[in-house]
Structures are given as C-alpha cells and as structure tokens.
Amino acid sequence: MQFAFTDEQDQFRSVVRRFLSDKSPTTEVRRLMETTEGFDPAVWRQLAADLALTGIHIPETYGGSGFGPVELGIAMEEQGRALLCAPFFSSCVLSAGAILNAAGEAQKADLLPAIASGQTRAALAVTERNGRWDAAGVQAIGTRTAQGWVVDGVKSFVIDGCTAQMLVVVARAAGSIGASGLSFFLLDPNAAGVTRIPLTTMDATRRQAKIQLERVPAELLGEAGGGGDALSRTFGHAAIALANEMVGGAQALLESAVAYANMRVQFGRAIGSFQAIKHKCADMLLDVELAKSAAYYAAQAAADDDPQMPALASMAKAAAADAYMRAAANTIQIHGGIGFTWDNDTHLWFKRAKSSEVLLGDPNHHRELMLQRLED
C-alpha cells in the first residue's frame, strides 16, 4: 500500500488547483448558484479539453486518460476545496462508473468516449422518494415489451438531473426484491414520458432533480437482472470519490478558520491565541488529517482492486462526512456573528458539507455497512 503521492500526482494536483483557483473563486461559485444550469459551460469545456479531467479515470480504450481512483480522488479533492460548480460527480463519477460496471463491451465503447471528453453530460438516477441509496430502495420498474424496454417510476435526488443530456436509470423487474432483478437502463431525457422537475436544494452548488418516468423507452445496459453488483460497486467507488471531495472542502474550511483566528482581534489579542479557539483548530486539523487518511487509503484500495474496497469506501465516506460537517460548524463558530452572514463564504462549504453528509447514505448508514462488509 502506498502512503505518499508520487511526484507526478503532486504535479497533477497543483495543475488542477491552479486551474480551479482561477476558474472557481467564490465570486464565480456565487454567480453560478443563481443561474438555471448551475455550472459554466465554458469552464466545463476547458476542464475537459485543457485538463482532460472528465476522463481522468476512464480507461484509454473508452476515450479516457486511463488513470485510476487515486488520480480521480485528487481531482475530486481539489474540486471540493474550490467548491467547483460542475456536473463532474454526476457525469464522470456516477454515470461513467455505472456504465463501466453495468454495460456490455460494445455499449461501453459506444457511450464512454463522449462522457470522457465532456461532450455528453450524463446523470445517474437510482434513489427514489424513499431516499435510499441501495438496491432495496429501487421501486421503478423496467419492462420488456415487443417494442423494447420501457421504464416506469419516480426518481429523486438525481444530481444534475435537469441539465443532463443522458440518463442512466436503475429499475427492477416487476415482482423482484432486493438486489435481484435490478437492471441499468439508458434513457434519453428528452424522450416522451420523461418529466424533469428541479428540486430546491439547500446546497445550490450541486443541483438535484425529481424525474418522473412513464413508459419511457430505454436501452438495457448489460444483462437484465444483473445490476445488483454493478450498483454496489458504482456506489462504492462514488463514495470514495465523494470522500475525497469532502476532505478537500474540509481542508479549505480549516484554512479559512485558521486565517481568521490569526487576523481577528478581540480583548486586545488575536482570537487564535486563546486556547478555546486554538484547540478547536487543532482538533479540526486532526479530524481532517484522519479523514484524509481514510479517503486516500480507500482510493488506493480501489486502485489495487483490494477486496476490502467496499468496507473501506464506507469507512471513508463516514469519516469524511463527519470531519467535513464538524469543520463547517467549527468554522462558523470561530468566525462568530460574521460566520452566520450570507456575505461570508463559510456557508457555501457548510451547505456542501451538509448535503454531502447525506448523499449516498449518512455516516450511521455507512458505519453499519462497514461492519457488515468487514465480516464478508
């Protein structure tokens, strides 16, 4: 197991960091929060064309750069740090991951290059109004008809669901339960029978949609009923990517809290000289470093195809979510009254932390999963 990034990985990180600090300052984040699309198509094109970030972890045979989960983790961490508003997680992580795990060879070769190049933005629709992030929560039905497959159901919490140009949907065979009978389908979001309704999200930097599907024609990805394992693998890899994004955000919060504690004067001294503040900052650093350790280790485990990957993904997701949320709450506290204002940037990360805490399952859910998976 590798415990340090290579020089190449460090260089990659600084390239991404430079790009994002240029393209995603909080003034831009705030501007994009007010737009309908929620992202800047020009920046998205540069992200794809100049940095080749959109296909970083997609194999070269499918048009990507062929790097792995560690490089993807770096890209995610830097996006979390800069709070980038872009459909990267929905398209490149969740949807590309679903296609990689579920689709047949010809389908992968057909679909992935456009995602890798950033040309097509896809969204993955699994979760429904019950808010579950597992196979058992899927109630949408995929039916084989004489004219081909059709999908019925209502999906919710679909990240970037309104702006996606392609939908990957998980549905089950009528009468099936649990992980059996699950299939992945490819849908045209503009097809008849698709209704996309934007949800008002607390975190305006990551959009979500409710999607109603009524007898929507669909292409089956992979084999009918064989989607259970693919779903679990897709969510495992996505949890690791999200954990890396979260530690990037937590690090940004820590740095902002420490900078403010150094600058803000009360009672004739910088508030960072008070142990009440200093110790809070020290605890935040420890929290963030521990969470980074989990996120990096899990990414490395995914890269090595370690059989412990699912347990480690859950561990990383839970650790990063808790550390991010605590960092956000502490950063507001250290800023005092100004930290509660809209003009102060802390709430932008606070809201991303809150939505990431729940996205893909909350820390309690993942801790339980981790124990079950450790025993597998």
Added chain:
Amino acid sequence: MSEVNEREVIAEVRAWLAANWNPDQTLVDWRSKLADAGWGMPHWPEQWHGRGLPVRLLPVINDEFVAAGAVGAAATGPRILASVTLLEHGSDVLKARFLRRILTGEDGWCQLFSEPGSGSDLAGATTRADFDGTQWIVNGQKVWNTSAHHADYGLLVARTDWDAPKHQGLTYFVLDMRQPGVEVLPLKQMNGHASFNQVFFTDAKIPADWIVGTSNNGWPVAMTTLAHERRPATGVTGASTEGRRGRVYEEARIEAEIANEPYRWYPQRAGRVDLVIARAKETGAWTDPVVRQEIAKLLTLARCTNWMARRAAAAHRIGRPQGPEGSLGKLAGSNVARQAAHVHTLISGAEAMLSGKDGPHDGIIAEILVSVPATSIAGGTDEIQRNIIGERVLGLPKEPRSDTGPFRDIRRNT
C-alpha cells in the same frame, strides 16, 4: 567521511560475531566485548565505543546479530536517554566515566525531570542545587520517575539561579542515586500499579564537575533528552532471547523482565482495540445497533490513526520534513483510547463494574477502564499537544506569557 562499503561492513561484523559471539558467557562479559569493538553502537564515534558508521547501516548490522543469535548492547529505555544526552552534551570526563557501563548494563539510570509543582511546565522546576564551594547540594522532590528504584544514576534538572528567567536558571546534572540524601518511594496509580516513583532529595550531593553541558544552561540539554524520548531508539537491538538457552540469554531475559515490568499495563492504557470485536460477540453486544455504531467509530479512528502515522513516515522517507505532526498522532491516540474505553463499557454492561478475577476478561477490561485516563496526560497532555499543533503546525499566535522576568518573582505552586 570516506564512502562506507556496506558489503565490507557486513563481512566485518559477520567475522567478528563468528569469532566472539557465544551464548555461554556472562551478559556483562559479552557486552564488554561489544563496547570494546564498537559493534553495540556502531553509529557512535570510535572514541566512545562506536565505529563511526552511518546510521543507515544499523538495520543490516542488526540483521547480522539476529542471524547469529547475538544479543545487543544494553542501551534501551532510560539508559539510551542517558547515553545520547551524555554523548551530545557531556564532558569527556563524564563520557569516560559513564558511557561504557551504560552499554554493558552494569549501571541503571533514571530521569529526574517532572516535579509535583511542574508537570506540563517542566521549566518551572523548583528542586534546587546550591554550590557550597566544593560540591552541589540538592534539595527538593521529583516525580513520575520510571526505574528510579533500581537506578544507580539519575539525569537531574535542578534550579541553580533563581534570579534568572526560568529557562535560564536550570542546570542538568548527573546524580548518584546510591547516597543517603536520596529517597525513592513508589507512586501508586489509580489502576493499582506502581510503575513510577517519587524521589526526595535532602542535601543530596553532586561532585562539582558532574554537570552535563554548562551551568544554568540545562534547558537545551533537557530538550535533547526529551527529543530522544519521543523518537524510537537506534542501536543494535540484536536477536530475540525467546526460547533460547545459554547464560547470556538467561541474564538478558531477567534484565528485560525487570525493565518491562512497569509497562505491563501499557497495552490496556491504549484501549485494547484488538479485543473489541471478539468481546462484543461474546457478550451479544455485536447485534446491538447502537453499540455497533460506537464500534465502527472506534475501528475507523484506530485505522485512520495508523494510516496517518504511515503517511507521515512515508512523507519523511521521501525527504519531506517531519516535525510537530507527532503531536497529531499523540492526540489521536488519546481519542482512540477514550473511545475504546467507552466501547468496552458498552460491551460489558453491568460487568464493567467488576474488576480482578470477577471482572470480564480476567480483569483486563477493568484495567483498561482505569488505565486509559493516563493516555491523555503522560508524555504531554492533550492540551499541550493542541497548543503545539495550534502554534507550530497551524501558526496560531502564542498566549501572552505571565512567567517572564526573574524566576523568583513568578507565581508558582506552593
């Protein structure tokens, strides 16, 4: 220094071991040979029982000892602290007098730093040493002294100038523990063990030239000792004595047993995360979703702490500076221990009230519960670690000090 050829060194140590090592001699005889030949501390200067070899060769030299089944030098625990401090700051007179008998194990040593009135604030020591014209006279009290009850010599930090600022009035001495003015009493801890001592000085005497470093300049010398305390010892540790027959092995085993006795409860102090899953299955707590959450938090904390340490070590290996992040590991260890104690309580239920032979797991669980509080105090409290992290890692400003000016005028414990 000329380039040292690793293969030549290996051949040399192998030949020397072949000619000199055999397990049927006294431990002191064997270690005397090591001290004379310099193979016990090969990275020390040739003049002082070493061979002047680079530290990087220690592992390969040690491998030869292990392969030959040979025992290493005695410089472990408080002895290593004494030897490295003397080597770095001691006069030739002190080095000549003490180093060899440290390496042979003939003399035992202890550290005399902490006091009842100065724990975290070590520089606030009030044990005094006054020069009477021919020798130093020591009065006061030290505490938390491991091995003091069988030490021949102590590393003493005492105040020699009360008008200087507190860090500038301390002197670092070697003190003969076998004298009438020194009284050593065990200090019983809340877990029932007595791993440490209290040492009382009543007109104890120190020869004029038994100063390590210079007079009133003891603080940087004490820092050297403490830096080595936090660092793993380097030297040739040699082969394990386990299950081997021969006089050297038997004597080394007895020595190790005495040296390790104070640390018997240390695994419990760290929380015994290794017991958690088996215990939870044993008591049925494994199926309780609330307990499972706490177990999962503990396992996460423990693994991440381990990975964090490995990340720091990997960064160090590729040449990135390693500094106060050791404080992060120390603080993380406290969190692990506390959470482990919490989890062991949840798992044990009513039995958590019992100890000794009535207590769960032969009393080990009770010992965990009453030993864990030491973790966040010993070796620098959590609060001190947070100050170090806040100031030296994060760059936050220090607190305004109220202990400047002549030491005599500073408020202190009475």
